[in-house]
Amino acid sequence: QEAIRIGAFLSVTGPAAFLGDPELKTLEMYVERINAEGGILGRKVQLVSYDDAGDAEKARTFAKRLIEQDKVDVIVGGSTTGTTMAAVPLAEQSGTPFISLAGAVPIVEPPKKWVFKTPHTDRMACEKIFADTQSRKLTKVALISGSGGFDKSMRGECVKVASKYGVELVADETYGANDTDMTAQLTKIKGSGAQAVLNAGFGQGPAIVTRNYRQVGLTLPLYQSHGVASREFIKLAGAAAEGVRLPAAALLVSDILPGNDPQKPVVSSYRKNYEDRFKSEVSAFGGHAYDGLMLAIGAMKTAHSTDKGKVRDALEATRGYVGTGGVVNMSANDHMGLDLTAFRMLEVKDGKWSLAR
Amino acid sequence: MLAAFVALAPLALPNNYAYEIAIQIALNAVVCIGLNLLIGYAGQISLGHAGFFALGGYASAILATRYGVPVWLSLPGACAAVGALAYLLGRPTLRLKGHPLAMATLGLGVIISIAITTEDQWTGGPDGMQVPPLVLFGLALQGERAWYWITGALLVATVWLALNLIDSPNGRALRALHGSEVAARTLGIDCTRVKLQVFTLSAVLAALAGALTAHYAGFITPAKASFLHSVELVIMVVFGGMASVFGAVVGAAVMTLLPQLLTVLKDYEMMVFGAVLVATMVLFPQGLVPTLARWWRWRMQ
Amino acid sequence: MLEVKSLASRYGRIPALAGVTLHVRAGEMVAIVGANGAGKTTLLRTLSGVQPPCGGSIVFEGQDLLKLHARQRVQAGIIQVPEGRQVFAQMTVEDNLRLGAFARGSAHHLDPVLDLFPVLRDKFRELAGNLSGGQQQMLAIGRALMARPRLLLLDEPGMGLAPRLVAEIFSRIAALGKVGTTILLVDQNARAALGVASRGYVMETGRIVLEGSARDLLHDRQVQRAYLGSA
Amino acid sequence: MSGAWLQFIASGLTAGAIYALVALGFTIVFNASGAINFAQGEFVMVGGMSAASLVAAGVSLPLAILLAVAAAIVVALVIERVAIAPARHAGTVTLIIITIGVSLFLRGLAQLVWGKGVFRLPAFSGEEPIAFGGATLLPQSLWVLAGATLAVLALRFFYGRTLAGKAMLATSYNRLAAQLVGINTRAVLFASFGLAALLGAVGGVLIAPIAFTSYDAGIMLGLKGFAAAMLGGLGSFPGAVLGGLVLGLLEGLGAGFLSSAYKDAIAFVAILAVLFFFPGGFLGARSSDRV
């Protein structure tokens, strides 16, 4: 019998490689495992993946290739919002279930018939952070963000929801993805009267911000985004990372999760599998791919078919799926199915992640 | 010959994905022909043409979405606007030569790219913006096949125009100022004007291709304006062969296809691509088409 | 000293030398005359090693030159003054001259050359590219002399020089010949070239068509008609 | 506000010193071949990555630095032999494309060898910021500045005073004439790549504690280094350093006083303005095209 084809286009290289790389590894590993266990619906699973290097145009071409030439049954992929949005019209036109691994709100708002996503949105990250500042009675927050798509999108969401949490934004600075020194921006922030600083960014920029933050003598609470939710951030920022808070999925703290946490088994097992196989630390991003793949497989199992329409319907009907990102409850209006509880507020303590408070 | 090729190629195109690649090749080739006039014939390097390419797309998209201009109007409007901009920017820039010119055009490209990324209320920022489809004579142009014929026809027309230009007094003036600017001036060639003309022409072609790419894809991102895209365009030109119109077409075709073929190599892709590029340029220092053409002529004699 | 046998060379497929045979004895000055495109420049380029041969042999003092790179030939004392001057335009006159002695490595004196061409002393710190055509020609010759050549290959040394200087340079060249430098000279001023040389060769389309003592050639009717401008 | 002023300048100098080091590498290859080596950023990356991965593997910092520099030089020399030397008669643009191909190759190779992670090297002399007049500077920035200063002094001496240095310059100006005075033009090109890699690798090691390093760090460094070299005047070593520092300062002050989003654009606008008035950059040779 013909194999079930799962298509993926991911940013395995390029500026978003730290997203695409663990995503691809995860997909490859779990497709292998599924096949080792006999596949699903009595068929083998085949992964067809392409590297879009973070370029939306390439992503679109590859999405077309997946749909038209490789005739995949479902697409799991789109590491960034830009690449995802490029493929959305194709998935919609061709009627292919498409589970995105990117963060921004517009992917699922307004809901699109064939498009789903697994990661938390950047708006949720902002809300989680502002909820935290609110509880610490910090009302003046300075924003600093990178100039990439993730960074700008999150910055925009934070600006939108700030007032909801009584937050006044007193500074709004930017840095480039490859900048080597942000002390100029931080010095301006220092003079802005902020009580806390929020950095929306991913890659190495946030680590430099963190180090420069200490260099210019800032001692205010510093919040980073879920975009740096990996050990690498702590490694790069070094001692300066102490006390930094950020919202992230449970995956990062699987070892210190209380035993009764529903996510504990899932995240522990994923972590173990990943780290044993690749000898490198897990990040939340690989987890998104794990969730995407499992949602797709689950939907096919529920539908007892790879018929695209049926799989889509099954996806939309997902309830109570426990993944690395949280507990997913989809509906016709909610193609992500996560709420704020999926995020944990982490703090760096003694060079390790810990649960805040 | 090219026209026949374009007309017959669909017989060998199995699916929409193949059409997609063909369309990309045609659009890239259009940019490269313009760029080759500038780099290969006139000897004026530009490392900023991606800026014009992207501006074409963004301008047309913004005119259409924000101002409700019908696309059949916004597209030429965008090209004209980019042409005017290139003309203005070209005035001071083209006084430079060689490496300073490369630097200046690179700078223009980077500035355009930063502006596009930053002005997100207009452009949607780094994640790009949606672009409405091309509507001609009240018909929305959709589907790969329709686009294939449009872009194929455009490519044939561009090749024809470029060949005409090269074999005309204006084209000789271009090559003359490449050979020796002083000598060209003493023959009455107004080098400033000629350079400006070809710079503007190439920018308009880039904008046209950029706008069509955007309308075809339905979206555009600032990556299209990036320095790396500018370099990619120049690589296409040099790879295919400088001062060769067909070289530009071949360069665009190979450089569009190659990444699609190499994608099976996964982690080795970038390495192999680099190696292929180096090997080709070492073996064919004049570019693919001129070196092969010479070789062919040699064989024939 | 120099033995060239059926030397051939080509640009792509176009042959420029089609079997040149000649010899130069130590201390001798030999002139080569020929029309435009006869292959004189190509011959000198092949001798100095910047142009690959495709046949024949070159023996210099018993050594097979074809085995040596251009650089090694310079070290062996074969120095070419190239056609069209080829000075380092962006460098000063001084640097140009010092680089002339590059292959000798040891200490070198600029004075003899500066005495020969006093203009170069005036323009010592000027960029070579800013010199007038004739001044550049002098610099090119001066640079070659800095290397203390044993075999000097001169490609049109008199080109672009004022008549007074041509005469002067040719007499200096003749003087060099007398103190033991061997010289192979190409110049369009065939009269002057043959005037100072002891022997001469006439080249046509990549071949030697005539050879003889300079005096005989000067008086050869054919040579006179073709190269000396006599009606 | 004076503290802020100073910090903007300190920020600019930190970035600027990095650009300067890369720009010096561009200048070396340019001065031997007349071509721009777009793989220079990758030499810096190879140096930084090798050192960082060696240190991570437990090698002591000084030894790691030595090995990293050696690795970069070997890589550069092999590349010169395989990719540049066979094409030395090709035009400038072709050479540039070849170096771009080389940079892609090296980037791909680095990605295979070291993965896609970001690496950091420990700072040479601690992380404690040095405060002056309300501004702070990391000690490592002083290392970078010192490295750039030392390099420019050494290079100036070599090219200005020694015949070997002049011979390298002569080769780029007129290869035929260089051959005719007995310069081994192939060796010159070879040596220039080695030298450029040496400098690049040292730069990569010096900046890795501040700017981090990853397989694709070369892209940005290459771009900024090229801009710095052009601003200072292609071919001039003091120009390269000056260009780097000015570029860094433009960014620092631009981010501080105007707009951090547009700081790169501000820097490029300034470069354009400089080029329009001094096409050769600050200290570039005033070209003479006599006819």
Next chain:
Amino acid sequence: MTLLAVRGLTKSFGGVKAITDLDLRIARGAVHSIIGPNGAGKTSLINMLSGIYRPDAGSIALDGVDLAGQPAHRFAAAGIGRTFQNLQVFFNMTALENVMAGRHLRERHSLAAALLRTRALQRAEAESRQFARDLLRLVGLCGQEDTRADAMAYGALKRLEIARALAAQPRLLLLDEPAAGLNATEAREIDALIQRLAQGGTTIVLVEHNMALVMEVSDHIVVLDHGRKLAEGTPQEVSAHPGVIEAYLGKAEVADEDEAEAAHA
């Protein structure tokens, strides 16, 4: 019947005074030679007369219209053509294309016409091509039409430059050492060519070190030294001028000629 009147022309480079306060009159239809020692300023003068250098002071009036300070292509448009001492051939083109490029002023079309290859343009091109072929034949480069310039010998390139300059049918032709690199016989052909052109009404300014040629063709000679006029007059007057012999001609040359003549006879 002055075609070109130069007044008070001055040009210096840094400390070097290439041309100082020079006055010059070029009569229509005549052959004027400019001679002088190396570095006297001849090429600099030609560069100013063709608009390549902008003079520091002075006027250059062609038929009463002052051109000083205008860009070079205006000089060309006004009818001044030239060749170069240091070759400025278009090495990226064939011989024929080089000469056709010289037709630029005579064959102007809009960009649109060029792109669309209009009938008128095709006709003009055919004429131009024929004209260029004739010129190549005139300078003795018959058969090399389709050779790329970078594969031609030095002497051929010198003649190619002359043909290219002639293609624009200039009123005033400036030749900077056209016979350099040509042997005596070939120089004679240039000699004949110059005379033919002069008879055809082209005014010629010749810079040349080949005295045989200069003496043969010139109607009028100006001697420059250190950027100033040293002497001026007919060939006979100039060649007998002691200052000129001292600074430029030298005794040896004269003696050489005599010797050779004697030997010939």
